[in-house]
Amino acid sequence: xxxxxxxSGFVLALFAPTIHRIKPSWSxxxxxxxxxxxxxxxxxxxxxxxxxxxxxxxxAWAPQIGVAFSFYLDGLSLLFALLISGIGALIIFYxxxxxxxxxxxxxxxxxxxxFMASMLGLVLASNVISLFIFWELTSLSSYFxxxxxxxxxxxxxxxxxxxxxxxxxxxxxxxxxxxLAQAGGSQEIYELxxxxxxxxxxPLIVPMLILLLAGAFTKSAQVPFHFxxxxxxxxxxxxxxxxxxxxxxxxxxxxxxRLSPVFSGSASWHTSLTLFGGVTMIVGAWLAIVQTxxxxxxxxxxxxxxxxxVFLTGLGTPLALQAAVVFLIAxxxxxxxxxxxxxxxxxxxxxxxxxxxxxxxxxxxxxxxATALAGMSxxxxxxxxxxxxxxxxxxTVLAGSGPGHLVVIAALLANTxxxxxxxxxxxxxxxxxxxxxxxxxxxxxxxxxxxxxPVVPAAAGLLFGLIPGLLSSAIVSPAAAxxxxxxxxxxxxxxxxxxxxxxxxxxxxxxxxxxxxxTISKETLVDRWRWLGSAGPARWYDVGLNALKGLAHWQTxxxxxxxxxxxxxxxxxxxxxxxxxTMIRLKGFLIPTTDLQVSAYELxxxxxxxxxxxxxVCSKTRxxxxxxxxxxxxxxxxxFVDFGAPxxxxxxxxxxxxTVILFVLVIYRLPHYTAISSRGSRLFSALVAAASGALMTSxxxxxxxxxxxxxxxxxxxxxxxxxxxxxxxVNVIIVDFRGMDTLGEITVLSLAGIGVYTLLKxxxxxxxKEEQAQTTTSNEEQESTDH
Amino acid sequence: xxxxxxxxxxxxxGAGIYLMLSRTPVRLIIGLVFLSNAINLLIFDAAGLTRGxxxxxxxxxxKLARSHADPLPQALILTAIVISFGVLAFALVLFNxxxxxxxxxxxxxxxATDT
Numbered sequence: 001x002x003x004x005x006x007x008s009g010f011v012l013a014l015f016a017p018t019i020h021r022i023k024p025s026w027s028x029x030x031x032x033x034x035x036x037x038x039x040x041x042x043x044x045x046x047x048x049x050x051x052x053x054x055x056x057x058x059x060a061w062a063p064q065i066g067v068a069f070s071f072y073l074d075g076l077s078l079l080f081a082l083l084i085s086g087i088g089a090l091i092i093f094y095x096x097x098x099x100x101x102x103x104x105x106x107x108x109x110x111x112x113x114x115f116m117a118s119m120l121g122l123v124l125a126s127n128v129i130s131l132f133i134f135w136e137l138t139s140l141s142s143y144f145x146x147x148x149x150x151x152x153x154x155x156x157x158x159x160x161x162x163x164x165x166x167x168x169x170x171x172x173x174x175x176x177x178x179x180l181a182q183a184g185g186s187q188e189i190y191e192l193x194x195x196x197x198x199x200x201x202x203p204l205i206v207p208m209l210i211l212l213l214a215g216a217f218t219k220s221a222q223v224p225f226h227f228x229x230x231x232x233x234x235x236x237x238x239x240x241x242x243x244x245x246x247x248x249x250x251x252x253x254x255x256x257x258r259l260s261p262v263f264s265g266s267a268s269w270h271t272s273l274t275l276f277g278g279v280t281m282i283v284g285a286w287l288a289i290v291q292t293x294x295x296x297x298x299x300x301x302x303x304x305x306x307x308x309x310v311f312l313t314g315l316g317t318p319l320a321l322q323a324a325v326v327f328l329i330a331x332x333x334x335x336x337x338x339x340x341x342x343x344x345x346x347x348x349x350x351x352x353x354x355x356x357x358x359x360x361x362x363x364x365x366x367x368x369x370a371t372a373l374a375g376m377s378x379x380x381x382x383x384x385x386x387x388x389x390x391x392x393x394x395x396t397v398l399a400g401s402g403p404g405h406l407v408v409i410a411a412l413l414a415n416t417x418x419x420x421x422x423x424x425x426x427x428x429x430x431x432x433x434x435x436x437x438x439x440x441x442x443x444x445x446x447x448x449x450x451x452x453x454p455v456v457p458a459a460a461g462l463l464f465g466l467i468p469g470l471l472s473s474a475i476v477s478p479a480a481a482x483x484x485x486x487x488x489x490x491x492x493x494x495x496x497x498x499x500x501x502x503x504x505x506x507x508x509x510x511x512x513x514x515x516x517x518x519t520i521s522k523e524t525l526v527d528r529w530r531w532l533g534s535a536g537p538a539r540w541y542d543v544g545l546n547a548l549k550g551l552a553h554w555q556t557x558x559x560x561x562x563x564x565x566x567x568x569x570x571x572x573x574x575x576x577x578x579x580x581x582t583m584i585r586l587k588g589f590l591i592p593t594t595d596l597q598v599s600a601y602e603l604x605x606x607x608x609x610x611x612x613x614x615x616x617v618c619s620k621t622r623x624x625x626x627x628x629x630x631x632x633x634x635x636x637x638x639x640f641v642d643f644g645a646p647x648x649x650x651x652x653x654x655x656x657x658x659t660v661i662l663f664v665l666v667i668y669r670l671p672h673y674t675a676i677s678s679r680g681s682r683l684f685s686a687l688v689a690a691a692s693g694a695l696m697t698s699x700x701x702x703x704x705x706x707x708x709x710x711x712x713x714x715x716x717x718x719x720x721x722x723x724x725x726x727x728x729x730v731n732v733i734i735v736d737f738r739g740m741d742t743l744g745e746i747t748v749l750s751l752a753g754i755g756v757y758t759l760l761k762x763x764x765x766x767x768x769k770e771e772q773a774q775t776t777t778s779n780e781e782q783e784s785t786d787h
Numbered sequence: 788x789x790x791x792x793x794x795x796x797x798x799x800x801g802a803g804i805y806l807m808l809s810r811t812p813v814r815l816i817i818g819l820v821f822l823s824n825a826i827n828l829l830i831f832d833a834a835g836l837t838r839g840x841x842x843x844x845x846x847x848x849x850k851l852a853r854s855h856a857d858p859l860p861q862a863l864i865l866t867a868i869v870i871s872f873g874v875l876a877f878a879l880v881l882f883n884x885x886x887x888x889x890x891x892x893x894x895x896x897x898x899a900t901d902t
Contacts, residue, residue: 301892405826474900564815565808573802596788596836606795613802613821622813629817632799635826639792643831644841644856648864655872659820660877666883667813671892676810685808693801700793705832713859717851720844720858729851729858734865745866752873759880 002057002071002124005038009117016113017106022103028096028449031109035088035116040079049078050478056126056190066181072126075478079325080123080254082475083332084247088116090336090453091242096236098343108148112242115141116566119247123254126189128177135173135219137164138691145243146235158231161541165218165228173215173255179208180262189258193485196262207266212259213276220252220306223280227538230287235344238453245302245335250328253309257324261485264316273314278308280643285417289519290526291422294342294352298335301378301421304414305331308393315396315407318488321730322480323392326492329471330377330389330461337374337457338425339369344450345429355423368430368453373458377465380415380423380508383494384465387505390415392492394501410512412504413735418625419512420519427521449517555769565685572688576695588702602642611633622667626645630660647730792832801823810880810894819878823871827864834860 012034020027045055058070073081092112099105125131139326140163147159169261184192192199216222221229232244243249256273263269284303291297307325312324344367346352347358361368377386390647397411464471469492477492496502560568576725583589616628633656640649663673677685716733726732734742799821806818834857842858844851851858885897 292883314887327811435834564894564897565810568804568807596838598788598791602788603791606791609795610798613798616817616821617802617805625817629820632821632824636828639828642838643836644839645861645864646841648831648861648868651865651868655868659872659875661900662879663816664878669883670813671811673811673813674892676893676895685805689801689805689808692804693797693799695797696800696825697793697797700796700829700832701790703829704789704793704835717842717853717855720851721849727846729842729844730861730865732826733858733862738862741866745870748870751874752877755877756880759877759884762884 002055002073003059003069005041006071006117006121006124008034008038009113009120009427013110013113013117015024016109016224020109021104025096025100027105027109027142028044029091031113032089032093034113035092036087038085038120039089039318042078045073045078046474049073049469050474052164052478054273058126058188061130066187067129068127068187069130070126070188071124072188073124073483074190076124076254076257077482079328079475080247080250081120082118083329084116084123087242087246087332087336087457088112090340090456091554092339092700093449094241094343094453095236095238097447098347099236104148108145108236111141111144111148115151115243115248117143119251122251127361128187128189128192131189131516132170132174132177135215135251136167136170138243138251139163139170139219142232142248143241146232148236148239149234152234155234159664160227161300162228162232164545165225169215169218169225172211172218176208176211176213176215179204179211180259183208183472184262193261196264197263197270202264202484205266206268207270209263212255213272216255217254217276217310219255219615220249220310221280221303222276222307222310223283224537226284226303227541229303230296231538233293233295233299237295237339237346240299240642241336241343241453244299245305245339246332249302249306250309250332253306253313255326256310257314257321257483260316260321260483264485270314270316273310273316274407275305275314276527277309277311277682278407278414280304281311281414282307282410282417284416285421287391288421289417289515292303292353292423293357294345294354294429295339297354297421297425298338298342300330302335302420304418304421305335308414309411310394310512312396313483317396317399318484318486319392319399321483322488322490323396325476325479325483325785326385326392326471326490327389329464329475330385333457333461333464333763334374334377334384334386337370337454337461338378341371341374344446344454347450348446354429357429357431360430362434364446366446367454368449370454370458371426371430373462374454375426376421377461379419379456379512380505382465383462385461385468385471386465388465388468390490390505390508391496391501394504395499398500398504406506412508415508416515417509419508420515423512423516424519429518435771465494507702527704557785569685571690576688576691579695579699580691583698589698591733602639605635605638605642620673622670624669626660626663628657629663633659645730647728712715732773788836789832792828792836795830796825797834799828811892812886812894813845815894816875816878816882820871820875823874827867830860830864830867 012031014028016031019030023030048055055073057069057072058068061067061069092109094104095108095112099108102108115138118134118141122131122138125134143159143163146162147155148153180192180199181187183199184195184203185198186192186195193502199205199208218225218228229244229249233240235244266267281304284300284305284307286298288297288304291300307330309324309328309331312320312327342352344364345357348364349357349360351357373384377384380386380390393411393415397407472492476492477488480488480490563566612631612635613629616625616632619625619628633652637649637652637656641647716729716737720726720729720732724732724736726736803818803821803825806814806821811828835880837854837856840855840863842851842855887896
């Protein structure tokens with residue numbers, strides 16, 4: 001059933017353009033039915049999963065190498081599947097309104113549904129190889145979606161950047177997963193989860209961790225790979241909401257959560273996750289408040305959110321994992337809503353600049369309510385689910401062991417900055433006093449497909465904030481239990497009484513207000529920090545990419561010069577050097593011990609052929625070279641006669657005669673011999689040629705020395721008459737045993753014949769004007785020669 | 788004799804490569820012919836030389852006696868001779884056509900595809 005749920009998305013993706021063409025105005029709603037029904041399908045598992053059941057489904061794929069098409073549903077994958085399908089339904093419905101009338105909307109649905117299916121596959125996959133394939137499919141669909149407006153150069157380069165960064169991370173991930181599978185002795189994640197001891201004591205644990213985390217950190221935009229995520233905002237708003245905040249970028253978080261039971265207890269695992277996550281959440285929030293573009297601001301808060309999730313996973317206590325799960329849900333809800341709202345604002349006003357927009361509440365009342373709810377959730381204000389999440393985070397860091405103060409300060413700083421960022425996004429653009437003329441212009445009504453997307457997740461954030469018990473036992477406990485690999489009982493509440501957490505929340509609000517005040521009043525000061533976003537890693541990416549291009553250019557120029565003799569030289573020199581080095585290293589030179597006697601006439605033939613070769617090389621006229629070529633051909637035929645190959649000799653005689661005739665026929669149409677090459681380059685050619693000749697001679701001697709006799713020849717010799725009823729064994733091989741080869745040979749010859757015929761008959765095509773000019777000149781030439 | 792044939796293969800191959808490195812079109816084609824002759828001879832010799840007796844089953848006998856020449860390399864070379872003639876004919880006509888259209892004497896003048 002689970003595999004069908006995953007595959008159904010891919011199937012619908014194929015038919016999406018057709019469905020869109022049939023009924024363009026309804027297509028969003030119709031296509032959203034699949035994610036919606038998938039949502040309810042996964043919803044129906046909640047009872048079973050929260051009861052502690054785990055579901056495994058497996059189908060053989062490549063059993064020889066242990067690769068299976070297998071799926072695993074537990075609390076963690078269920079949570080992700082619900083987010084992906086639920087938000088996916090809203091996004092697809094929203095896309096119908098947002099991209100209404102776009103000529104490529106059908107294709108957009110294909111990418112989006114394909115992405116949804118890949119993402120479901122990723123979080124449900126049990127086999128590490130299938131997981132990797134779905135992982136790469138999400139990178140690929142992200143590439144198509146970011147570059148959806150492919151006529152813009154910035155969109156194309158952002159798409160490429162995302163693909164390269166996540167793609168390189170994906171390769172590291174593949175290597176890491178293979179190492180993991182070898183260390184744990186299984187490719188199935190549900191088996192690996194209980195083999196943590198074997199994996200942690202494996203000698204290659206450190207490279208394995210580096211590779212796996214490289215995959216997770218590139219995908220989830222952790223510092224120093226965070227730069228691709230803000231660039232990815234080039235994609236349309238639904239893409240930013242779905243891929244680059246609510247789901248795809250969480251794939252890396254999913255991976256670290258998924259593997260947490262395996263690596264939990266390894267010091268390098270906890271340290272690296274806490275460190276990278278901590279830095280990322282502070283850098284992300286800091287860069288968010290200096291942005292002026294709504295989507296860029298939201299992108300950096302997403303970086304902050306992802307950092308927070310990795311940070312919490314790194315702390316690794318059951319409480320931290322609970323906090324991570326709640327924050328994951330809260331983040332997906334408010335960020336999905338905020339991105340979709342930003343899309344509506346852009347769609348209705350044509351601007352996303354938080355310093356220019358004012359008083360949107362009059363024009364977009366519903367969107368304002370949604371943004372206010374979602375923004376307050378992001379700021380961590382009660383009574384929203386974001387507040388519940390933040391309280392849990394503070395409870396975790398206060399209870400934490402290890403470098404306690406540092407962790408508390410990091411969390412406080414990140415949340416404070418996030419609070420200020422929410423203020424920048426929310427207060428002035430929506431509630432600021434608008435300029436008189438803008439205030440008077442009342443916008444047209446926003447249609448349902450545009451407001452439903454932002455409102456539903458925001459409302460859900462409010463609902464879960466008011467009654468957090470809805471999440472506790474159904475979703476949070478099973479998910480946290482899956483990550484912690486032990487029983488976890490979540491008790492979520494909005495009001496805990498007067499606790500240190502509440503105090504920290506109050507400090508956050510106070511400091512956040514101060515930060516917000518500074519941000520708003522000292523805009524020029526804030527602007528000075530914006531360069532940080534494009535400095536550092538983003539710059540390294542550009543430098544690296546240009547260096548790669550330069551290398552490719554240099555190498556192409558070196559190897560693809562366009563001169564034929566360069567190519568011949570490269571091939572010959574490479575072959576000679578490689579073979580010669582091998583022969584010298586292995587002392588492979590052999591002189592045959594048993595050798596046939598040379599008779600006088602054989603000696604004459606061979607010496608004649610050698611002389612002819614020298615003549616051909618040195619001759620100054622074409623005709624003498626052709627004669628020398630003929631001497632060699634006929635000499636070869638005589639050698640064939642001498643050593644028992646009359647068929648070969650006959651063929652060689654005929655072919656040689658035809659070759660000479662052909663040459664003589666054509667030769668006078670070809671240019672004369674002229675000395676083009678310089679003396680030095682001729683000498684060099686002669687050296688290379690001599691070396692290749694010497695190599696061939698020694699190869700023949702070696703081949704003769706190690707000859708073991710052909711096993712095939714014996715078969716042909718024995719069966720030629722009995723099976724094929726022919727006495728001439730060579731002919732029988734050609735027309736019978738290897739008859740198909742001969743058919744191929746005939747085909748090649750016929751093709752060559754057709755080629756020759758067409759080239760002889762071909763009249764170069766010219767357009768009439770040129771032809772006219774040509775005839776005039778040739779007439780003139782004719783006249784001048786006549787005179 | 789094997790050593791002598793080996794030297795001959797080397798000379799033919801070297802001469803072929805030298806001619807192919809030249810920038811004159813006719814030399815290139817002659818070099819091609821030399822190369823295929825050298826390789827045919829190489830296959831012939833590498834399989835072992837047997838003087839005189841062709842691989843034909845004598846009348847009355849059912850099988851080929853073991854002292855005969857090896858039939859397999861002969862079959863291979865037979866194919867190779869014919870194929871290389873096809874290649875040669877095509878190359879020759881192609882050059883013929885090329886120099887009718889673009890009267891260039893130097894192969895290096897044929898560097899770019901657009902003229």
